[in-house]
Amino acid sequence: MDVDSGEEEGVEGVEDEFHLPTAEEREQEKASGGPDLHILQRRLRECVRVLNKFKKRGESGRSRSEHIETLISDIGNYYGYNDYLAEKLFYLFPVEEAIEFFEANEVARPVTIRTNTLRTRRRDLAQILINRGVNLEPIGKWTNVGLQVFESSVPIGATPEYLAGHYMLQAASSFLPVIALSPQPNERVLDMASAPGGKTTHMSALMQNTGVIFANDANKARTKSLTANVHRLGCKNVVVCSYDGREFPKVMGGFDRVLLDAPCSGTGVISKDSSVKINKSDRDFTLLSHLQKQLILCAIDSINPDSKTGGYFVYSTCSVTVEENEGVVDYALKKRPNIKLVDTGLSFGREGFTQYRGKTFHPSVHLTRRFYPHVHNMDGFFVAKFKVERRSKVKAKDEEEEDVPMPMEFMLEKTGATTNSEVTAFDENEDKKYIEDGKRRRMRAKGIRPPPAGGAKTGSSKKTVAPEAATTEVAADA
Amino acid sequence: MRPLTEEESKAVFTKLASYIGKNLVHLIDRPDEPYCFRLQKDRVFYVSEASMRLGISVARPNLVSLGTCFGKFSKSGKFKLHITVLDYLAQYAKYKVWIKPNGEMPFLYGNHVLKAHLGRITEDTPEHQGVVVFSMSDIPLGFGVTARSTVDTRKLDPTAIIVFHQADVGEYLRDEETLF
Numbered sequence: 001m002d003v004d005s006g007e008e009e010g011v012e013g014v015e016d017e018f019h020l021p022t023a024e025e026r027e028q029e030k031a032s033g034g035p036d037l038h039i040l041q042r043r044l045r046e047c048v049r050v051l052n053k054f055k056k057r058g059e060s061g062r063s064r065s066e067h068i069e070t071l072i073s074d075i076g077n078y079y080g081y082n083d084y085l086a087e088k089l090f091y092l093f094p095v096e097e098a099i100e101f102f103e104a105n106e107v108a109r110p111v112t113i114r115t116n117t118l119r120t121r122r123r124d125l126a127q128i129l130i131n132r133g134v135n136l137e138p139i140g141k142w143t144n145v146g147l148q149v150f151e152s153s154v155p156i157g158a159t160p161e162y163l164a165g166h167y168m169l170q171a172a173s174s175f176l177p178v179i180a181l182s183p184q185p186n187e188r189v190l191d192m193a194s195a196p197g198g199k200t201t202h203m204s205a206l207m208q209n210t211g212v213i214f215a216n217d218a219n220k221a222r223t224k225s226l227t228a229n230v231h232r233l234g235c236k237n238v239v240v241c242s243y244d245g246r247e248f249p250k251v252m253g254g255f256d257r258v259l260l261d262a263p264c265s266g267t268g269v270i271s272k273d274s275s276v277k278i279n280k281s282d283r284d285f286t287l288l289s290h291l292q293k294q295l296i297l298c299a300i301d302s303i304n305p306d307s308k309t310g311g312y313f314v315y316s317t318c319s320v321t322v323e324e325n326e327g328v329v330d331y332a333l334k335k336r337p338n339i340k341l342v343d344t345g346l347s348f349g350r351e352g353f354t355q356y357r358g359k360t361f362h363p364s365v366h367l368t369r370r371f372y373p374h375v376h377n378m379d380g381f382f383v384a385k386f387k388v389e390r391r392s393k394v395k396a397k398d399e400e401e402e403d404v405p406m407p408m409e410f411m412l413e414k415t416g417a418t419t420n421s422e423v424t425a426f427d428e429n430e431d432k433k434y435i436e437d438g439k440r441r442r443m444r445a446k447g448i449r450p451p452p453a454g455g456a457k458t459g460s461s462k463k464t465v466a467p468e469a470a471t472t473e474v475a476a477d478a
Numbered sequence: 479m480r481p482l483t484e485e486e487s488k489a490v491f492t493k494l495a496s497y498i499g500k501n502l503v504h505l506i507d508r509p510d511e512p513y514c515f516r517l518q519k520d521r522v523f524y525v526s527e528a529s530m531r532l533g534i535s536v537a538r539p540n541l542v543s544l545g546t547c548f549g550k551f552s553k554s555g556k557f558k559l560h561i562t563v564l565d566y567l568a569q570y571a572k573y574k575v576w577i578k579p580n581g582e583m584p585f586l587y588g589n590h591v592l593k594a595h596l597g598r599i600t601e602d603t604p605e606h607q608g609v610v611v612f613s614m615s616d617i618p619l620g621f622g623v624t625a626r627s628t629v630d631t632r633k634l635d636p637t638a639i640i641v642f643h644q645a646d647v648g649e650y651l652r653d654e655e656t657l658f
Contacts, residue, residue: 128615160582163647164617188532212529220542227543227658231562232650237526239533240542252535 018046020062020070040078044099047071051095071095075102081277088285088321089267091357097374104374105270111149111156112139113167114175114198116233117205120166122147128161142347143175145205165232170198173268173371173381177259177316178202180344180369180385184309185210187256192245192299193263195222197229203259204235213238214252218245246294249301256310260299262292262328264319268380271373285323292317292328300336303388313339313386320372320380322356329368329384330361334447337391341367344385348376352384479518479533479541489557490515490522490548494567497559497608497621501570515548522548522557524566543658560657561620561645564610568618571610573600575624575641582613585620586648594636603628609641620646 021029021043029035035043047067050057054064068090076086079102090098113136115122122138122145129136133153139146147167149156156162157169183189183203194200194215204213215230217223220242230238243251245260265288266276296315305311315332317324329352332339341364352368354361368384440450482490495502505513505524512527518541525533525545533544546566549559559567577585581595597614605627611620622641631640649657 158651160586160613160617160619160647163586163650164619165647166617212532214532223542224654224658227547228650228654230543231547231658232647234565236546236565237529239529239536239544241536241540242542243536243540251537251540252532 018043018050018059020047020050020059020067026070026073034077037078040074044071044074044078047074048095048099075099079106079277080274082281084282085267085277085280092320092322100374101372104372105274107373108271109171109373109377109379112170112172113147113149113156114170114202115145115147115167116165116201117145118209118234119164120161125161125166128166129159132159132161139172143172143179145202146172146175148172163232165234168198168201168229168233170202171269171379173318173379174198175202176344176346176349176369176371176381176383177261177314178206180316180346180383181257181259181312181314182345183207183211183213183257187211187307187310188214188254188304190214190216190248190252190255190258190299190302192216192248192258192260192295193218194240194261195219195226197226197233199259199261200226200238201229201233201235204230204233204237207237209235209237211237214255215240216243216245216248218242246298248298253302254304255302256304256307256312258299258303258313259316260295260314261316261318262295262324264288264292264317264324265321266318268318268320268371268373268382270380272379285321289323289327292324293331296328296332297335300332300339300386300388305338305388305390311388312342313388314344315384315386317382318379319382320370322353322359325370325382325384326352326354326356326361326365326368327359329365331447332386333362333364334445337445338389339386340364340389342385342387343367344369344383346383349383350375352382479516479523479530479538479544482515482517482522485555486517486522486551486557487515489551489555493549493557493559494563497567497572497610498570499572501572504570505566513545516544517551518544521550524548524563547658559621559645561647561649562657564618564621564645564647567610567621568612571621573603573607573609573624574612575599575603575609575622576612576614576616577619578614582619585611585643586646588643588646588648588652590625590639590643591622591641592636593631593634593638593640596631596640599628599631599640601628605630608644611641611646618647620644620648 047070051067072087072090073083075081075090076083093101115125126136126147134156135150136147139148161167178199183206185207187207188211189203191200191203191213195217197215200213200215215226215238217226223240223242227240230240265280265285266273270276300313303311303313315329346369349369349371351366352370354363354365371378371381373380443450491502513524514527514530516523516525516530523545529545533541547560547562549557549563551557575591576598577591577595578597581591585591591611603609603624605624607624609622609624610618611622612618622644624641625639
């Protein structure tokens with residue numbers, strides 16, 4: 001690489017090893033039909049190198065953001081993304097890792113199958129398939145039903161065993177939300193967006209064909225393949241229906257567990273469907289995250305918080321962008337005070353972002369899990385698991401909490417009165433602050449930013465937010 | 479979704495009885511959980527009563543399937559068993575046919591079972607009797623109707639048809655659009 005850059009220095013006569021094209025030069029390049037792939041690749045590499053140690057290697061007079069801008073547009077050209085998506089995905093990772101991510105999206109993920117434990121065992125299935133000339137191996141320690149197929153002399157989706165429902169062709173990432181949900185026998189479970197039924201049938205197998213699973217999909221055409229898979233794999237406890245997911249608590253509620261594998265942009269499965277690279281725009285992401293936010297609230301409301309065995313909800317997407325994942329989870333946490341994030345029960349995966357480019361999410365968002373193609377060799381995926389609690393109980397707790405920190409704030413200003421609880425008489429003036437504070441809090445809980453309550457007070461009220469959040473967490477943990 | 483009428487039940491039960499005979503009672507009187515038959519858009523479903531009661535809350539136009547689909551009524555009122563019933567047929571079948579590995583794929587493409595592919599057959603199978611077709615490793619593959627009785631098959635030449643094809647698991651791929 002050093003030799004390369006030395007050459008460049010010789011040819012172009014720039015003072016640094018590597019010359020970053022200016023905006024004008026790039027315009028010219030574009031006009032002349034875009035740069036050569038080799039040049040692009042080299043520039044990518046150089047940019048990454050420079051950005052890694054910008055202080056030392058940076059070209060004098062050129063800013064870091066200029067480098068990044070060039071890098072992003074080069075990524076867009078080299079890998080074939082539109083500028084918007086290239087930028088969006090680029091900022092998810094450190095520079096070097098971002099390139100790895102884009103590189104991994106060009107390679108197909110391994111074919112994996114899931115043993116249908118309703119019909120057979122993994123060892124038996126593996127033996128039969130090996131006899132048919134399939135080269136396979138267990139996926140990993142984290143699942144005892146998955147098999148990874150390296151090569152096969154027969155079409156893996158048309159063997160007699162496949163047709164007899166002994167296994168399901170399913171991406172490894174699709175195992176994760178079901179493992180996180182871990183449905184128990186005799187429960188009532190909802191799969192809100194279920195086609196083509198890989199996760200539904202997995203749940204049915206975990207429940208050993210007992211209880212009831214409602215498998216919903218908004219797209220009626222897709223319910224055909226869903227029904228076919230449900231029947232092929234011998235799941236007898238499944239009710240297939242076709243509603244818009246947003247109608248759900250109205251159709252039926254009181255579920256022990258709900259899985260929402262939300263419709264998403266598919267930025268995690270670019271290796272499968274590369275059309276995502278160019279056809280997603282700002283508007284798509286806004287619309288999708290809006291839909292996801294509606295769906296997540298409906299899903300949460302469909303859960304029976306009094307359930308003895310469950311009361312769990314899993315949200316997952318095959319997307320890696322923050323606004324479809326952490327953003328939606330954070331929104332749900334704000335909107336529904338009776339839910340909390342719990343550990344997904346998955347032994348691997350990266351923690352979710354608690355802050356991202358100036359946005360700060362609820363601190364418990366770190367309990368969510370992200371999966372990446374370049375790290376885990378499976379599709380990009382996101383899994384969050386919630387526990388839904390009883391509303392009234394939580395409300396009572398909230399009120400307690402609201403009572404606790406407020407006197408403290410109050411005490412700071414009013415040194416005279418020691419405890420608020422001793423005051424029995426109504427004092428309009430004194431209560432005014434509480435009432436106003438309560439109003440602001442309610443607005444904030446609904447996601448509306450309350451108007452500032454006077455210059456001096458904003459500082460103090462902001463301060464109180466943080467400890468409050470901390471106390472909520474402690475209470476929730478206890 | 480509604481219960482079957484008298485006539486409909488008769489059509490369904492006679493069809494099932496041609497494969498599982500008297501074992502039919504095991505479908506109706508189950509030791510574990512009460513099950514029932516329900517009709518939804520000309521399709522017949524066999525479903526546990528608990529699931530059925532919950533399924534009631536789904537509106538008719540939105541309900542796609544529940545429990546196991548047994549088959550459908552044609553416009554002329556005849557009942558046709560679908561491949562989805564295979565689980566239950568295989569469990570209770572009176573007469574069975576096993577086919578050799580080289581006959582599996584032809585059968586799964588919708589062909590009749592030839593004498594050359596015949597591995598084993600239940601003794602005393604009469605002519606025109608509903609049978610369930612298994613692979614040699616006991617995986618149910620489909621069902622059909624015998625062309626000849628067991629005794630008569632011995633004299634036949636290898637290309638003769640033994641079992642007329644009715645349904646096979648290959649339909650999950652071939653007829654996914656029309657099956658559901």
